[in-house]
Amino acid sequence: MRILGIESSCDETGIAIYDTEQGLIADQLYSQIELHAQYGGVVPELASRDHVRKIVPLIRQTCEEAGLSLSDLDGVAYTAGPGLVGALLVGSCVGKSLAWALDLPAVEVHHMEGHLMAPLLEADQPAFPFLCLLVSGGHTLLVDVQGLGDYTILGDTLDDAAGEAFDKTAKLLGLPYPGGRYIAELAEKGDATRFQFPRPMMNRPGLAFSFSGLKTHTRVTWEQHQDDPDRDQLKADIAACFQLAVIDTLSKKCLRGIKQTGHTSLVISGGVSANTSLRQQLNAMGRKHHFKTYFPSLKYCTDNGAMIAVAGAMRLQHKDPEQHTLIRAFPRWSLEQLS
Missing domain, CATH: 3.30.420.40 (ATPase, nucleotide binding domain)
Incomplete structure (x- = not known):
């Protein structure tokens, strides 16, 4: 067919x-x-x-x-x-x-x-059932996938999606649109330990997401350090801290979802799934907690x-x-x- x-x-x-x-x-x-x-x-x-x-x-x-x-x-x-x-x-x-x-x-x-x-386009395909993180500019969802058309949304975003937060942070730092890959590139030059950024919704149970407060925290940090003589390094450090906060939040919610559902497979898809650091952290988490991760090819x-x-x-x-x-x-x- x-x-x-x-x-x-x-x-x-x-x-x-x-x-x-x-x-x-x-x-x-x-x-x-x-x-x-x-x-x-x-x-x-x-x-x-x-x-x-x-x-x-x-x-x-x-x-x-x-x-x-x-x-x-x-x-x-x-x-x-x-x-x-x-x-x-x-x-x-x-x-x-x-x-x-x-x-x-x-x-x-x-x-x-x-x-x-999308991961079904790859040679190494997940089998039903599995947990799926759908993360893009407009959506951040954790979905329990039992089969084709059999989906239960376990966690949704209450405000900004992760990709939207990336785009808005990039605009704040004067980076081009769409901002995801530019934040990732800049973060490689930054110190992710310089500032302590919050991990939204991690201090309460459940699998819901919220990135609006993180976006606001990023803006406040940027405004409070406008007198920094090394503006380029400041941008890189903020990008690194912001990206790590998003990745930590997504990864830990995925682990919660795996423990809640008992699934041994995690599918990650959507535009933000192209982020190299997110892939590395989830792959490492999967090896540690005995679940397998599946990503679509970057394209x-x-x-x-x-x-x-x-x-x-x-x-x-x-x-x-x-x-x-x-x-x-x-x-x-x-x-x-x-x-």
Whole structure:
């Protein structure tokens, strides 16, 4: 079964073709980072217009890469939510229309389910059940995954997601957008012990996250040391302290989740899962506490069509094509609403 996957939930246009026997056979991705960088964040209207310009050419390029024509496809999967409604509608309109035109089954894919399934693109794949940390610019979730569509959210963020906190801290320090990798690069030059940053929500039970207070603490620390003669080192030290606080918080909550569920596998996915220090700390924690960690390849940590294609293929294999004729988009959509 060959599935065309379409991702357009935010600022990346991702197209991929996944074969249930051969695996991923073609993958194209266009990023709008340069378009939005001048504004310091994603501008929804500009994102939607850029998806309109890029999506059909990318579908053609993906088919050419795979050596296939549209008539060789067996199904279409597209991101229906959550995300920016205008951007989602571009992918939904194209995906649903293409399926109609080719008389193929179509399936709406939850964006976070795509991230959750991204490690299945790797040779070393997790088996159900497992605990999953979904950590990105818009989401920080701990999810108990029993099987396809069987998800229980154990912990959510009460305010800023981890990736959002990275972006805002980078902006505070005068770093480019998106800020995650720039904070990580700067942190390598810093002293993570210079300042004592809080580990949010660690002094109470439960698996909820909160990064707004950490972001505020970072701003206050920056403002209190404006007379530091070595501004570059100050920035590096703050970046290192901030990053370590986030990584410690995420790691310790993952360990709590592992102990609570009894799972022996931890999947980490989403944009922040590309952070090298986070990977190192969770891998070390896994070795110490006897659980195995699974990450997607770096290219599949951010939004991409491959994760949508593999998630769509799994759903279509379970006889789950859409039974409606509507073109839909869900700006808000809980994982727990899936079945």
